[in-house]
Amino acid sequence: MNKTTEEDINADDRKPKLDTGLACLVMIAKYHGTAAEPEQIKHTFAVGNDGMNETDIVRAARELGFKAKAASVEYERLQKLPVPFIAEVTTGNGQEAIGNREFVIIAKIEGEQLLMLHPAENKPKILKREDFTAQWHGRIILLSHRGLSFLKSEEFFGLKWFIPAIWKYRKPLSEVLIASLVLQIFGLVTPIFTQVIIDKVLVHRGLTTLDVLAIGLLAIALFEAVLSITRTYVFTHTTSKIDVTLGTKLFKHLLALPLRYFEVRRVGDTVARVRELENIRHFLTGAPLTSVLDVMFMVIFIAVMFFYSATLTLVALAALPFFAGLSALVTPMLRHRLDERFNRGADAQSYLVEAVTGMQTVKSFALEPELQKKWEGLLSGYIRSSFKTYQLSGIAGALGQFINRASYLVILWVGAHLVIDGSLSVGQLIAFQMLSARVIEPVLRLVQMWQEFQQTGLSIKRLGDIFNTKPEPAMNPTKARLPAIKGNVRLEGVRFRYRVDGSEILRNMSFDIEPGMTVGIMGRSGSGKSTVAKLIQRLYIPESGRILIDGIDISLADPAWLRRQIGVVLQENFLFNGSVRDNIAIHYPSASMADIIRVAQLAGAHDFILELPEGYDTMVGEKGAALSGGQRQRVAIARALLMSPRLLIFDEATSALDYESESIIQRNMKKMCHGRTVIIIAHRLSTLRNADKIMVIDKGELIESGSHEELMDKNGLYQYMYNKQANG
Numbered sequence: 031m032n033k034t035t036e037e038d039i040n041a042d043d044r045k046p047k048l049d050t051g052l053a054c055l056v057m058i059a060k061y062h063g064t065a066a067e068p069e070q071i072k073h074t075f076a077v078g079n080d081g082m083n084e085t086d087i088v089r090a091a092r093e094l095g096f097k098a099k100a101a102s103v104e105y106e107r108l109q110k111l112p113v114p115f116i117a118e119v120t121t122g123n124g125q126e127a128i129g130n131r132e133f134v135i136i137a138k139i140e141g142e143q144l145l146m147l148h149p150a151e152n153k154p155k156i157l158k159r160e161d162f163t164a165q166w167h168g169r170i171i172l173l174s175h176r177g178l179s180f181l182k183s184e185e186f187f188g189l190k191w192f193i194p195a196i197w198k199y200r201k202p203l204s205e206v207l208i209a210s211l212v213l214q215i216f217g218l219v220t221p222i223f224t225q226v227i228i229d230k231v232l233v234h235r236g237l238t239t240l241d242v243l244a245i246g247l248l249a250i251a252l253f254e255a256v257l258s259i260t261r262t263y264v265f266t267h268t269t270s271k272i273d274v275t276l277g278t279k280l281f282k283h284l285l286a287l288p289l290r291y292f293e294v295r296r297v298g299d300t301v302a303r304v305r306e307l308e309n310i311r312h313f314l315t316g317a318p319l320t321s322v323l324d325v326m327f328m329v330i331f332i333a334v335m336f337f338y339s340a341t342l343t344l345v346a347l348a349a350l351p352f353f354a355g356l357s358a359l360v361t362p363m364l365r366h367r368l369d370e371r372f373n374r375g376a377d378a379q380s381y382l383v384e385a386v387t388g389m390q391t392v393k394s395f396a397l398e399p400e401l402q403k404k405w406e407g408l409l410s411g412y413i414r415s416s417f418k419t420y421q422l423s424g425i426a427g428a429l430g431q432f433i434n435r436a437s438y439l440v441i442l443w444v445g446a447h448l449v450i451d452g453s454l455s456v457g458q459l460i461a462f463q464m465l466s467a468r469v470i471e472p473v474l475r476l477v478q479m480w481q482e483f484q485q486t487g488l489s490i491k492r493l494g495d496i497f498n499t500k501p502e503p504a505m506n507p508t509k510a511r512l513p514a515i516k517g518n519v520r521l522e523g524v525r526f527r528y529r530v531d532g533s534e535i536l537r538n539m540s541f542d543i544e545p546g547m548t549v550g551i552m553g554r555s556g557s558g559k560s561t562v563a564k565l566i567q568r569l570y571i572p573e574s575g576r577i578l579i580d581g582i583d584i585s586l587a588d589p590a591w592l593r594r595q596i597g598v599v600l601q602e603n604f605l606f607n608g609s610v611r612d613n614i615a616i617h618y619p620s621a622s623m624a625d626i627i628r629v630a631q632l633a634g635a636h637d638f639i640l641e642l643p644e645g646y647d648t649m650v651g652e653k654g655a656a657l658s659g660g661q662r663q664r665v666a667i668a669r670a671l672l673m674s675p676r677l678l679i680f681d682e683a684t685s686a687l688d689y690e691s692e693s694i695i696q697r698n699m700k701k702m703c704h705g706r707t708v709i710i711i712a713h714r715l716s717t718l719r720n721a722d723k724i725m726v727i728d729k730g731e732l733i734e735s736g737s738h739e740e741l742m743d744k745n746g747l748y749q750y751m752y753n754k755q756a757n758g
Contacts, residue, residue, distance in 0.1 A: 051082035053149035187497035229457030286501035298380025517707030524575035550718030553727035597675035601682035603666035605654030634694030635664035
C-alpha cells in the first residue's frame with residue numbers, strides 16, 4: 031500500500047488510520063492509467079480526519095475524469111456490473127479503519143465467489159458470497175473511464191468552436207435577423223406598389239391615389255433607411271463583442287501552448303494564423319446569417335412570380351444552373367490560389383519580422399542589398415499570387431453579372447411578347463422584373479458566399495494548427511500544488527528527444543540534488559545542459575523517466591504553480607517594453623521599492639540603474655533595446671531574485687557579462703544562494719569552482735560528478751576542459 035494514502039491523526043503513539051475510500055479511488059485511477067495524487071485530492075476536497083465518504087469519492091472520481099455513480103444493488107446484479115468497483119463494508123483489516131466503515135475493491139465475481147482487495151492488504155483474497163454479504167452494506171460505487179471526454183479533448187478545431195461565442199449573443203443577432211426580415215418584406219411591397227401605380231394610377235389618371243402611394247413609398251423608404259442604420263449598428267456592436275470573446279479565447283490558448291510549439295515555428299507564421307480568426311468570424315456572422323432569410327424569401331418571391339407568370343418564372347430560374355456551374359468551375363482554382371497567397375504572405379511577414387529583429391546584424395555586416403533583394407522577391411511573389419486570386423474572383427464576378435444581365439434581357443424579351451399578347455400588363459412585367467432581381471441577387475450572394483466559404487475553410491485549417499496543438503496541462507485536482515518547496519531535485523532515468531524520430535538528447539539521466547546545495551552543470555555545446563534546466567521547469571516533457579521536486583513527480587504538478595517557485599536566468603533574457611522597475615517586478619507588481627532595490631543590489635544592477643535618466647522609471651524600450659547586454663542580464667537576475675525562489679537556475683547567465691559585472695555577481699553569489707538550491711549551467715568553469723557539486727554531461731549522459739577538487743583528481747573531461755580554459 032502506498033504510504034501517501036496514510037495520515038497521522040495525532041502526534042501520539044496511536045497507529046495511523048487508513049482512509050480506505052481515498053486509497054481505493056487512487057488504486058482504481060492507477061488501474062485505468064490516470065494520475066491521482068492523494069495529498070492533492072485531500073486538499074482539494076477538504077477531506078478531514080473522518081476520511082472520504084461516498085459523496086466525496088464520487089465527486090473526486092468525476093474530477094479525475096471518470097463516470098462515477100453510487101447505488102444500492104442486490105448481490106445477483108453484481109455479476110452484471112463492470113469491474114473493478116468500490117464496495118462499502120464494515121470489517122477491520124490490518125490497520126484500524128477510519129470510523130466504522132471501510133471501502134474495498136471488488137476485482138472479480140464468479141458465481142458464489144468474488145475477489146476482494148482491501149487497501150491495507152498486500153494481495154486480494156477470495157470470499158464466498160455469504161462471507162461477503164455478512165459485511166457488505168449493499169452500497170457500491172461504479173467507476174468507468176470517461177472515454178468520451180478524452181475523445182472530446184482530441185476533437186479537431188472546426189466551425190463548432192465558434193458556436194458558443196455566437197450563441198452567447200443570440201438575442202442581438204436575432205434582432206438583426208428580425209430587422210432583415212422586415213426589410214425583405216419591404217422588398218416585396220415595393221414591386222406591388224409599382225405595379226399599382228403603372229396599371230391603375232396611370233391608366234385612370236388617379237392623381238390622388240398617386241399622391242397616397244408616393245407618400246407610402248417615401249415612408250417605407252425612410253423607415254427602411256432607419257431600420258438599416260439600426261441593424262448595422264446592432265450588428266457591428268455585437269460582432270465587436272464576439273471578436274473580443276474569440277480573440278481572448280485564442281490568445282489564452284496560445285499562451286497555454288508548450289514552449290516547443292514556438293521553437294519550431296516562425297513568428298510570422300503564427301501571427302498570420304492568428305489573423306485568420308477575423309476572416310472566420312466575419313464569414314460566420316455575415317453571409318450565413320442572412321442567407322437563411324435569402325433562401326426563405328427566394329421561395330416566397332418565386333411563388334409570387336409564378337402567380338404573375340409561370341413562363342417568365344421558368345425563364346428566370348433557367349439562369350440558376352449557370353450560376354451553379356460557374357461556382358463549381360471556379361471553386362477549386364480559387365481555393366488553390368487562396369492557399370498560395372496565404373503561404374507567400376506568411377513567408378514575407380516572417381522574413382520582415384526576422385529582418386527587423388536582426389537589424390543590428392544587418393547593419394554590422396552591411397547586408398541591406400541582400401535583404402532588399404530577397405524581400406523584393408518575396409513581396410513580388412505575394413503580389414503575384416494576390417493578383418491571380420483577385421483576377422480569378424473578378425472574372426467569376428463578371429461572368430456572374432453577365433449571366434444576370436442576360437437573364438434580365440431574356441425576361442424582358444419574353445415579357446414584352448406576353449404584354450403584346452395581352453397575357454401580362456406593363457405594371458406586372460415591371461413588378462416581375464423587380465421580383466426576379468430579388469431572386470437573382472441572393473443567388474449572386476450565395477455564389478460569393480461559396481467563395482468566402484472556401485477562404486474560411488482555409489482559415490480554419492491554418493488556425494487549426496494552433497488549436498489542434500495540445501496545450502500544457504491546466505490546473506486541476508490531479509496536479510499537485512507544491513507548497514514552499516525545499517529544493518530537492520531528483521532525476522530518475524530521464525530520456526528526452528525533440529522529435530520521435532530524432533536522436534536522444536538525454537540518455538538515462540539520473541542525479542539527486544539536496545536542498546540548499548549549489549550545483550554546477552557543465553559540458554560541451556549541445557551536450558544537453560540547457561535541456562535539463564527546461565525539463566526541471568517542465569517546459570519539456572521527458573520521453574521516459576521521472577523528475578521529482580521534494581519527492582513529488584512534477585508531471586503531477588500544475589506547471590504555473592511549479593514555475594512560480596523556480597527562478598530562472600537565461601543567457602539571453604527578454605525584457606518587455608516598460609520601465610526598469612516594471613521589468614524587475616513583472617511577476618510581483620505590488621513589490622515595495624525597498625525589495626526592488628535590494629535584489630537590484632544583489633544583482634549588481636542598482637548603480638547603473640541610478641545613472642539612467644529616470645532611474646528605476648527609465649523605459650527600457652522594446653526587448654530592452656535601451657540597455658546593454660550586460661545591463662539586461664543584471665536586470666533579469668534581479669527579476670529572478672525578487673521571486674524569492676527556493677530553486678534558482680542560472681543557464682549561462684553570466685556569459686554575456688563583462689569582467690566587472692561578473693565580479694559583482696560572483697561577490698554576491700553567496701547571498702543569492704543562501705537558503706535556496708542553485709543550479710548553475712556554464713561553460714566558463716571558473717564560475718563553477720565553488721559549487722558544492724559539479725556534474726559533467728557529455729552527449730546526453732552524466733559522466734562525472736563531484737567537487738572541483740574531486741573532478742580534478744579524476745583526470746576526466748572536467749579536468750581537460752578546466753586546464754584548457756586556464757591555459758587560454
